[in-house]
Amino acid sequence: MSGDALIDVRDVAKTFRARSGEDVEALAPVALAVASGELVTIVGPSGCGKSTLLRIVAGLVPPTAGRVRIDGRPVDGPRRDIGMCFQDAVLLPWRTVSKNVLVPAEVIGGDATRAARRAGDLLDLVGLRGFGDKYPMELSGGMRQRVAIARALMHDPAILLMDEPFGALDAMTRESMNLELLRIWQAQRKTVVLVTHSIDEAVFLADRVVVMSARPGAIREILDVKVARPRTGGTRFDPEFLAVVAVVRAHFDALRPAENPV
Amino acid sequence: MSARGPARVSRRPGAVGAGRRWGPPLAAGALLLAAWEFLPPLLGVSDLLLPPASAVAVALVEQMARGLILDNLLVTLWEALAGFGLGSTAGIVCAAVITRSALLERALLPYLVALQALPKVALAPLLVVWLGFGIASKISIATIIAFFPVLINAMIGFTTVEAEKIELMRSLVASEWQIFRIVRFPNALPFIFAGLNVAIVLSITGALVGEFVGAKKGLGMLLLQFNFNMDIAGMFAVLIVLALMGVVLHGAVRVLHRRLIFWAEPDDLERRTP
Numbered sequence: 001m002s003g004d005a006l007i008d009v010r011d012v013a014k015t016f017r018a019r020s021g022e023d024v025e026a027l028a029p030v031a032l033a034v035a036s037g038e039l040v041t042i043v044g045p046s047g048c049g050k051s052t053l054l055r056i057v058a059g060l061v062p063p064t065a066g067r068v069r070i071d072g073r074p075v076d077g078p079r080r081d082i083g084m085c086f087q088d089a090v091l092l093p094w095r096t097v098s099k100n101v102l103v104p105a106e107v108i109g110g111d112a113t114r115a116a117r118r119a120g121d122l123l124d125l126v127g128l129r130g131f132g133d134k135y136p137m138e139l140s141g142g143m144r145q146r147v148a149i150a151r152a153l154m155h156d157p158a159i160l161l162m163d164e165p166f167g168a169l170d171a172m173t174r175e176s177m178n179l180e181l182l183r184i185w186q187a188q189r190k191t192v193v194l195v196t197h198s199i200d201e202a203v204f205l206a207d208r209v210v211v212m213s214a215r216p217g218a219i220r221e222i223l224d225v226k227v228a229r230p231r232t233g234g235t236r237f238d239p240e241f242l243a244v245v246a247v248v249r250a251h252f253d254a255l256r257p258a259e260n261p262v
Numbered sequence: 263m264s265a266r267g268p269a270r271v272s273r274r275p276g277a278v279g280a281g282r283r284w285g286p287p288l289a290a291g292a293l294l295l296a297a298w299e300f301l302p303p304l305l306g307v308s309d310l311l312l313p314p315a316s317a318v319a320v321a322l323v324e325q326m327a328r329g330l331i332l333d334n335l336l337v338t339l340w341e342a343l344a345g346f347g348l349g350s351t352a353g354i355v356c357a358a359v360i361t362r363s364a365l366l367e368r369a370l371l372p373y374l375v376a377l378q379a380l381p382k383v384a385l386a387p388l389l390v391v392w393l394g395f396g397i398a399s400k401i402s403i404a405t406i407i408a409f410f411p412v413l414i415n416a417m418i419g420f421t422t423v424e425a426e427k428i429e430l431m432r433s434l435v436a437s438e439w440q441i442f443r444i445v446r447f448p449n450a451l452p453f454i455f456a457g458l459n460v461a462i463v464l465s466i467t468g469a470l471v472g473e474f475v476g477a478k479k480g481l482g483m484l485l486l487q488f489n490f491n492m493d494i495a496g497m498f499a500v501l502i503v504l505a506l507m508g509v510v511l512h513g514a515v516r517v518l519h520r521r522l523i524f525w526a527e528p529d530d531l532e533r534r535t536p
Contacts, residue, residue: 055429058433059433060429060432060433077435078432078433078434078435079435080434080435082433084429084430084433086426086429086430088424088426090424090426090427090430092427092444092445092448092449093525093526094448094451094525103430103434103444104434106440106444107431107434107435107436107440107444108434108435135525136525137525155434
């Protein structure tokens with residue numbers, strides 16, 4: 001598996017120095033291999049280091065130990081074959097929707113006309129045709145997150161790293177955005193690693209679910225999700241889907257008394 | 263037309279709002295003017311010390327006819343605007359440079375805070391000695407006084423950036439300059455404008471104080487001249503012109519503020535505008 005993996009995380013650990021001067025182990029050594037075109041979700045309680053792991057893969061945070069390889073080359077900093085999405089859409093409120101989608105093109109450079117055409121195509125893809133001249137404040141939360149996805153795809157990266165991208169949305173918008181993401185993923189054939197604290201979302205989206213535990217963050221189990229694609233709203237009643245959800249939930253039910261005394 | 267006019271107006275909330283908006287202040291203004299005109303004589307205040315509104319109006323028209331007002335107004339206006347432009351530009355540039363380096367920021371911050379606390383007009387006598395009675399000394403004072411509020415606000419603006427916005431830029435391997443141009447600078451604009459709102463009024467103060475210390479021209483000089491001649495109505499005329507100048511300049515900055523920072527939350531805009 002790890003031989004032909006696009007993303008190869010090997011024995012990656014992260015220790016932060018806390019304000020008190022103590023070292024806090026955020027991430028115990030973890031290993032994970034993601035194949036090209038795969039959709040992997042990472043689910044775990046808050047403080048399990050799942051966002052840290054994502055940032056290490058993105059090259060935004062250096063690991064304390066271990067290393068990440070993407071496409072065989074070690075990651076030693078941010079790289080342009082990755083698109084990022086965050087919990088908040090992180091749009092620039094002074095820019096129109098189109099200009100927000102164009103930020104990666106502006107940073108990387110290249111033909112402006114082609115970039116503008118691609119931005120238009122991507123807005124079509126995420127279902128925002130005709131919204132290019134709006135400002136972020138004129139959009140709903142779900143629409144803003146669609147803009148963020150279009151922006152992450154702008155420079156046509158092979159990998160999409162998403163840090164709780166739908167965490168700030170209400171439940172109904174969130175479910176429709178899950179379907180949207182699957183549609184976009186199927187259309188674009190990207191490799192996606194998505195961090196979430198929703199078990200349901202993690203299983204619904206994934207080819208494989210990575211279950212993490214907290215203090216220190218460690219991988220408990222990696223589960224294959226063999227639920228048929230394309231998945232629809234009805235998938236959430238699929239016995240196979242429910243079975244995987246139950247397995248993931250069992251991890252956290254077992255953890256909760258020890259991890260979260262409250 | 264007259265029959266249709268009011269009906270059409272009442273359907274436009276903006277037009278009704280305008281009447282409601284301007285009505286009360288205009289009425290209050292008229293009342294205050296009437297009080298100024300008629301109350302002092304009734305209370306036994308000498309019209310030498312507090313001339314009635316009508317006498318001030320006459321003085322204002324007289325001074326304008328003699329060309330005194332416009333000549334000196336243009337000098338003070340130029341001093342204030344030049345100082346505002348130089349001071350705020352320098353404030354923005356210095357803030358950008360200082361906030362680029364954590365070391366520089368830590369090294370300079372205590373002195374900037376100390377200088378911020380110093381009443382800058384106290385430098386006026388020194389600057390007049392150094393630069394003379396011409397406009398250079400006035401522009402310098404206005405520059406220094408406009409510099410600090412813009413500097414401090416811009417520094418806050420350049421550093422108060424959502425961490426994820428910077429992370430997004432870093433994930434694209436953006437250069438520091440690209441991060442500044444695409445994120446930091448526009449992000450700082452609401453803060454910078456809060457500084458500019460203060461700076462525009464302060465730069466008028468700076469120019470005026472400079473003229474008090476020693477000048478050949480300007481509204482401050484004119485004010486002192488009327489003062490020496492005990493021409494109180496003349497002094498009031500100059501004060502009115504100064505007030506108008508302040509209102510117009512501050513209003514211009516506010517209009518620019520609203521045009522450029524339309525994207526910030528409206529209540530944010532209000533809170534940041536002193």
